[in-house]
Amino acid sequence: MPDRHEGDARVDSTGTLTGDAGEAGKHEVRLGAVQQTLFIPLVSRARETNRWGPVLRDPKAVELVRAIGYDTKYAEVPGGWGPVLRTAVFDTYVREFLARHPAGTVVELGTGLNTRFERVDNGRLHWFDLDLPDTIELRRAFFEDTGRRRMITASALDEEWLDVVAGSPGPHLFVTEGMLAYFSEEDVHALLARIVRRFPGSFVALDTYSRQMVERQRAMAAARNVSAMTWACDDPGALEHLGLELIDSATITKPPRAMRRKLPLRYRIKLPLADREYGKAGRIAFFRTA
Ligand SMILES: C[S@@+](CC[C@H](N)C(=O)[O-])C[C@H]1O[C@@H](n2cnc3c(N)ncnc32)[C@H](O)[C@@H]1O
Numbered sequence: 001m002p003d004r005h006e007g008d009a010r011v012d013s014t015g016t017l018t019g020d021a022g023e024a025g026k027h028e029v030r031l032g033a034v035q036q037t038l039f040i041p042l043v044s045r046a047r048e049t050n051r052w053g054p055v056l057r058d059p060k061a062v063e064l065v066r067a068i069g070y071d072t073k074y075a076e077v078p079g080g081w082g083p084v085l086r087t088a089v090f091d092t093y094v095r096e097f098l099a100r101h102p103a104g105t106v107v108e109l110g111t112g113l114n115t116r117f118e119r120v121d122n123g124r125l126h127w128f129d130l131d132l133p134d135t136i137e138l139r140r141a142f143f144e145d146t147g148r149r150r151m152i153t154a155s156a157l158d159e160e161w162l163d164v165v166a167g168s169p170g171p172h173l174f175v176t177e178g179m180l181a182y183f184s185e186e187d188v189h190a191l192l193a194r195i196v197r198r199f200p201g202s203f204v205a206l207d208t209y210s211r212q213m214v215e216r217q218r219a220m221a222a223a224r225n226v227s228a229m230t231w232a233c234d235d236p237g238a239l240e241h242l243g244l245e246l247i248d249s250a251t252i253t254k255p256p257r258a259m260r261r262k263l264p265l266r267y268r269i270k271l272p273l274a275d276r277e278y279g280k281a282g283r284i285a286f287f288r289t290a
Pocket residue numbers: 034035036037038039040041042109110111112113114130131132135154155156157176177178179182
C-alpha cells in the first residue's frame with residue numbers, strides 16, 4: 001500500500017508516522033501509532049503558552065512543535081484546553097509531593113515529550129523519564145540526561161526498570177499521564193500491583209476515563225485514524241483493591257484546591273460552565289501504596 005501524506009508527515013502501511021525532514025527542515029520522526037498521541041498534549045501546551053493568561057507556560061513545547069514534523073491531525077483534537085488542564089492537575093500533585101519530599105524521586109511512565117521536570121524542578125529531586133524505544137530516541141534529540149534526571153528506554157510493562165529506579169532515593173512518585181487508557185485492564189492492574197509490591201510507602205498519580213468517555217473517544221479515534229483508548233474506569237477508588245489508598249482525586253473542571261486558587265480568570269469563568277459536559281469524563285487520582 002502506498003504511503004499516505006498527512007500535513008508535514010507520511011503514514012506508511014504499518015501506521016508508522018514519518019515526519020518530513022525535507023522542505024520544512026523539520027526533525028524527522030518515526031513513531032508507532034500509540035506513541036504519536038504524545039503530540040496531543042505537546043501541541044496543547046505549546047498553544048496554551050502563546051495564549052493570554054495561560055494555566056501553564058511551556059516554552060520548550062513551543063520549540064519542539066516548531067522543530068518536529070508531526071502529523072497535524074494531532075493538533076486538531078477538540079477542546080485543546082482539556083489536556084493542558086490535565087497536565088496542570090498532575091503538576092499540582094507532583095509539586096505537593098515535592099513540598100513534602102524535596103529530594104524524592106519522580107518516575108514519569110509514558111513521558112512522551114513531557115516537560116514537567118522543567119516546570120517543577122527544585123534543584124534537589126531525582127527524576128526518570130520512561131517511554132518506548134522510538135519515543136525515547138525522539139526525546140534524546142531534545143533532552144539530555146543529567147546527574148538527577150535520566151531517560152529509560154523500556155515498556156512500562158517490563159520489569160527491569162523497577163530495579164533501576166529502586167536505586168534512586170525514596171520516596172518515589174510514579175506519574176502516568178495519558179498512557180494507561182491505551183492499556184488493557186489486565187495490564188493496568190499488573191503494572192500497579194508490581195509498583196505496590198516493590199515500592200511500599202510510595203505514591204502514584206494517574207488518570208482514568210469513564211466508560212462513556214472511552215466509547216466517545218473510540219468513535220472519534222476511528223473517524224480520525226488515531227489510537228483508540230481501551231481501559232475505562234468510572235471510579236479510581238475501584239483500584240484500591242490492588243493495595244493503593246486513594247488520597248485525592250480531581251477533574252479538569254474541578255481541579256485540586258491549590259490549583260483552583262491560581263487559575264487564570266479565563267478558566268475561572270469557563271470551568272463551571274464546562275463541568276456539566278466534562279465533569280464526569282475522567283479523573284486524575286493521587287494514591288499512596290500500602
Ligand atoms: C498521550 S501520550 C502522553 C505523553 C505524556 N505523558 C504527556 O502527557 O505529554 C502517551 C505516551 O505513552 C507512551 N506509551 C504507550 N505505551 C507505552 C508503554 N507500554 N510503555 C511506556 N510508554 C508507553 C507513548 O509512547 C506516549 O509517549
